[in-house]
Structures are given as C-alpha cells and as structure tokens.
Amino acid sequence: MGKISLYIFLIIIYLGMSRTFSPEMQAQIYIKNEKSYSKVFQEQPLSLILVDSFKTGFIIKSYFQKYLKVYAFGPTEEILVKTSKDFWKKNFRNRGMSLFRRSDNNKLENSTPLPPGIIFMNNPSFGSWRPLPSGDFGWFFHRAYKNFPKSLGWGKFIMTRSIYLEALNYEKKETPYYGPHREFGEHGVITEKSFPRSNLDKRKQVDFWEHLKDILGLKGTSIHE
Amino acid sequence: MNELLDKLLIKVLLSIFICLGIYLYKYAHLILFPGTRNQMFKKFHPVRNSSDTIFLFGRILGIGMIFSHFYFYMSDGVFLALFDFILTSTISLILYLGSLYIVDSIVLYSFEYHDEVIKRENISYSIICFSHAIGLAHMMQISVSLARDNVHHVPIYLIFLWLFTMVIVGFATKTYPLVSKLQFNKLLIQKNIPLSLSYSGFFLGICLIITSSINHEIVDVKEYVIHTCLQILLSLIILPVFRKGLILAFSIQETITTNEVDQNKEIENPTVGYGVYEGLLFLASCYLTSVITDQIYFGTFYPRF
Numbered sequence: 001m002g003k004i005s006l007y008i009f010l011i012i013i014y015l016g017m018s019r020t021f022s023p024e025m026q027a028q029i030y031i032k033n034e035k036s037y038s039k040v041f042q043e044q045p046l047s048l049i050l051v052d053s054f055k056t057g058f059i060i061k062s063y064f065q066k067y068l069k070v071y072a073f074g075p076t077e078e079i080l081v082k083t084s085k086d087f088w089k090k091n092f093r094n095r096g097m098s099l100f101r102r103s104d105n106n107k108l109e110n111s112t113p114l115p116p117g118i119i120f121m122n123n124p125s126f127g128s129w130r131p132l133p134s135g136d137f138g139w140f141f142h143r144a145y146k147n148f149p150k151s152l153g154w155g156k157f158i159m160t161r162s163i164y165l166e167a168l169n170y171e172k173k174e175t176p177y178y179g180p181h182r183e184f185g186e187h188g189v190i191t192e193k194s195f196p197r198s199n200l201d202k203r204k205q206v207d208f209w210e211h212l213k214d215i216l217g218l219k220g221t222s223i224h225e
Numbered sequence: 226m227n228e229l230l231d232k233l234l235i236k237v238l239l240s241i242f243i244c245l246g247i248y249l250y251k252y253a254h255l256i257l258f259p260g261t262r263n264q265m266f267k268k269f270h271p272v273r274n275s276s277d278t279i280f281l282f283g284r285i286l287g288i289g290m291i292f293s294h295f296y297f298y299m300s301d302g303v304f305l306a307l308f309d310f311i312l313t314s315t316i317s318l319i320l321y322l323g324s325l326y327i328v329d330s331i332v333l334y335s336f337e338y339h340d341e342v343i344k345r346e347n348i349s350y351s352i353i354c355f356s357h358a359i360g361l362a363h364m365m366q367i368s369v370s371l372a373r374d375n376v377h378h379v380p381i382y383l384i385f386l387w388l389f390t391m392v393i394v395g396f397a398t399k400t401y402p403l404v405s406k407l408q409f410n411k412l413l414i415q416k417n418i419p420l421s422l423s424y425s426g427f428f429l430g431i432c433l434i435i436t437s438s439i440n441h442e443i444v445d446v447k448e449y450v451i452h453t454c455l456q457i458l459l460s461l462i463i464l465p466v467f468r469k470g471l472i473l474a475f476s477i478q479e480t481i482t483t484n485e486v487d488q489n490k491e492i493e494n495p496t497v498g499y500g501v502y503e504g505l506l507f508l509a510s511c512y513l514t515s516v517i518t519d520q521i522y523f524g525t526f527y528p529r530f
Binding site: 007010013017018 | 451462
C-alpha cells in the first residue's frame with residue numbers, strides 16, 4: 001500500500017512540476033467558458049472571432065480553439081487557446097462568429113455568438129452608413145480601417161443596417177444570430193470562404209500498403225531515375 | 226597519398242597523446258591514493274593480484290571512453306585544433322578523476338583502496354570500482370559532447386554539467402538499499418561477489434538513466450535543470466513498470482522460498498545467481514526506461530504554442 005501511495009505521489013509531482021515549469025504549458029491560454037474571455041483579453045474595442053476548433057490526443061483528448069483577435073488599435077492576431085470539452089462542443093458550430101466583444105466607450109462586454117464586426121458598426125469613429133441600391137444602408141469603414149472587412153472575414157459582403165438591427169435583437173435575447181441566410185457559422189458561405197476548417201484532428205489518411213512499400217523500398221524507383 | 230600519410234601521422238600523434246594521458250594517470254593515482262607509491266612504480270603482475278588488475282583496467286577503459294567522444298577540428302589549423310583538444314581533454318580527465326574520487330568516497334566511505342585491493346585482494350571492491358569507472362566515463366562522455374555542442378564556453382558548460390551530474394549521482398547511489406535486499410557494507414567486508422554484481426548493475430543502470438536525462442540541448446541553464454529533473458522524475462515513474470513487467474513476464478521467483486515474509490527479508494548469504502539477477506534486472510529495466518523517456522518523438526501530434 002505504501003509503495004502504491006508513493007508511486008501515485010510521484011505521478012502527481014511529475015504532472016504538477018511539468019504543468020508549472022514547462023514553458024509550453026505556461027504559454028497556454030485556458031478558456032473554461034465565456035466568463036474567461038474578460039480576464040484573458042483586456043483590449044477595447046475588441047472582437048474575438050472563432051476561426052477553428054480541433055481536438056488532439058490519443059486516449060485523453062485536449063480541446064483547442066483558434067481565435068482571431070481583431071483589435072481596433074493594434075494588429076490582428078491569431079490566438080490558440082485550450083478549452084473545456086463542454087465549451088468546445090457548445091461552440092463547434094459557431095466557427096466564423098464573434099464569440100466575445102467589448103465596446104470602446106462604456107466597456108460593455110457581450111459573449112452571444114454574432115456575425116463578426118458588429119461591435120465596430122454604427123460607431124462613427126470606424127465608418128459610416130451609406131445608402132445601397134436596394135434601399136437599405138450598408139456599413140463602410142473609414143480609410144484607416146480599410147483592412148477590417150478582410151480581417152473580419154466579410155470579404156466583399158456588405159453588412160446592412162437591417163442585419164445590424166436584427167443582430168442587436170438577437171443579442172438582447174442572448175441567442176446566436178448567423179445572418180439572414182446563415183452566411184456565418186459552420187457551413188455558412190462567408191465563413192467557409194474566409195475561415196475554412198483546418199481539420200487538424202482529422203489527419204491525412206496514409207494508405208497502409210503505400211506506407212509498407214515505402215518502408216521496403218518497393219515504391220517505383222528505377223535505376224534510370 | 227600525401228593526404229593519407231598526413232592523416233595517419235595525426236592519428237598516431239593522437240594515439241600517443243592518449244597513451245600519455247593514461248601514463249599521467251599513474252601520477253594521478255598517487256595523488257588519489259597516497260600510500261601506493263611503491264606498488265605503482267614497481268613491476269605490475271596481474272596474475273598475483275587480479276583485484277588490482279580489475280581496478281586499474283576499469284580506469285584505463287574509462288579514460289579511453291572519454292577520449293572516444295572528442296573531435297579534432299582541423300579546419301582552423303593544427304595549432305587551434307590541438308589547443309582545443311588538449312584543453313578539453315585535460316579538463317575532462319581532471320573532472321573524471323574527481324568524480325571517481327567523490328563517488329568512491331560516498332559509496333565506499335568505510336573502505337580503503339590500500340586495504341581492500343593491495344592487502345585483502347577484495348575482488349568485490351574492485352568490481353564495484355570498475356562499474357564506477359565505466360558508468361562515470363559514460364556520463365563524462367555525454368557531458369563532453371553536450372558542452373561541445375554549445376560551441377562557446379565549453380569548459381564552463383563542462384564544469385556545470387559535471388557538478389550537476391555529481392549531485393544527482395550522489396543522491397542516486399544512496400538509494401541502493403531501497404532496490405536491493407543485500408546488505409552492502411556487511412557483504413563487501415566478506416568479499417561477496419554477488420553483491421558487487423548486483424551493485425554494478427544498479428550503478429550502470431542509474432548512469433544510463435542520468436545520461437539519457439541530461440542528454441538534451443542546453444539553451445537556458447534554468448530550463449535545462451528543470452527539464453532534466455522532470456526527465457529523472459519520469460524515469461522513476463516508468464522504471465517500476467519495466468521491473469515489475471520483466472518479473473511477471475518470465476515468472477521470476479527471486480528466492481527459493483515462496484513464503485512472502487521470507488521473500489521481503491534481507492538475504493544474508495546471496496548466491497552468484499541472485500547477484501547477477503538483481504544487477505541485470507535493474508540494468509535492463511533502466512535501459513528500457515531510458516528508451517521510453519528519451520526516444521519517443523511526438524512530431525506534430527500535439528500543437529505547439
């Protein structure tokens with residue numbers, strides 16, 4: 001019994017020391033749920049877009065999410081975070097959506113999944129509404145923020161005032177909003193174009209016989225080559 | 226042809242240098258064991274004292290092992306190559322002899338070389354010293370190649386690695402009573418060969434684990450120390466798995482009796498078979514452990530931050 005206790009103690013010490021001292025572990029950001037965003041990301045105005053999610057591991061799985069941090073007064077960054085299984089599953093279908101926003105004037109925070117860039121809209125510091133041929137108004141960023149549509153994954157898509165107002169309604173109801181024709185989120189046209197899934201967890205399938213041929217040197221290498 | 230002759234000449238010169246190093250060991254032996262002046266400078270008869278032969282040749286082999294990891298970079302000229310070689314080899318030799326002295330003092334603190342080897346011809350004592358010489362030489366070999374990989378500050382890294390490994394070895398040797406059922410001091414006085422075989426396996430095993438733990442690139446000293454400690458801790462976790470696994474796989478019955486109380490008791494009069502078994506079991510477990518802790522590469526299976 002004493003030996004088993006000592007053995008378990010050694011394993012705990014090893015895992016604890018690895019967790020504390022390993023530089024890789026120290027560099028990891030852990031997002032347990034939507035409440036964790038506020039502590040980890042301090043910038044404002046900020047939009048955090050989920051661009052990918054994958055899991056790794058042989059028996060014990062680790063869950064990862066890749067975010068695009070769009071900050072108005074700094075460069076756009078890609079951030080890889082570790083997350084809980086529940087939170088990962090909950091947001092699996094929210095790829096390409098803004099999962100966290102913080103406004104610049106009154107530091108209002110919100111974590112309802114909405115199309116990216118809503119936080120910068122209707123703010124005269126970033127752009128203005130201009131009439132569209134359809135009769136609606138479209139949001140256009142100022143020249144200083146001309147890269148924002150690309151960073152936010154909009155591409156050539158123009159966000160209209162009706163979409164914006166609808167998104168605000170959903171935000172109040174704390175319900176995810178994927179756009180009028182589900183352009184955003186998993187399988188959304190805009191998301192698939194701007195943030196395609198990397199499929200890091202579904203690794204390239206290597207044909208066993210090809211692999212065997214490779215090992216045995218039987219793969220078509222002639223003398224004349 | 227000229228090139229071949231030139232290379233041959235350099236190799237002969239290096240061989241002479243190694244012989245010189247071994248010859249100088251004679252004088253180092255006098256410093257380490259002051260009472261052996263007469264014995265060292267008169268004719269050596271291996272037939273008369275096999276214990277001394279084992280002791281001496283263990284150290285000669287050790288010195289040879291250290292030199293086996295040296296490089297002779299000729300691209301910067303012969304003088305610089307020779308200077309680097311002589312500097313590193315001299316430091317390594319001094320540190321090697323220092324480590325032998327320290328480990329012998331820790332493990333064999335109540336035994337004297339003069340009494341045990343010259344007077345009593347204790348082969349058990351010599352076998353233990355032989356394993357110290359081989360194990361520490363292997364460790365010094367790895368330290369030299371690690372220090373050399375850093376290119377700059379080779380002597381400083383060498384001294385740092387030596388100090389670091391000495392601390393670990395010092396602690397590790399004290400764990401022998403935990404893994405063996407043999408009473409070290411009592412059996413060594415009785416010139417017990419099984420004890421020396423068991424201890425040799427143990428010492429070479431811990432040297433394998435330590436060398437596999439220290440054998441990684443030194444980028445930052447603090448990170449290096451932490452990584453090494455973690456590797457050793459991991460080895461301590463893996464080692465019992467292999468030890469138990471080997472015993473179970475071959476249904477090994479350690480003693481003749483099947484009584485559990487008797488099996489856990491210290492063995493008063495071990496047979497050669499038991500000593501060989503204990504030593505080799507530990508050595509094999511340590512080797513397999515070092516394979517697991519050192520040589521698994523995960524590639525890109527896990528994301529890097």
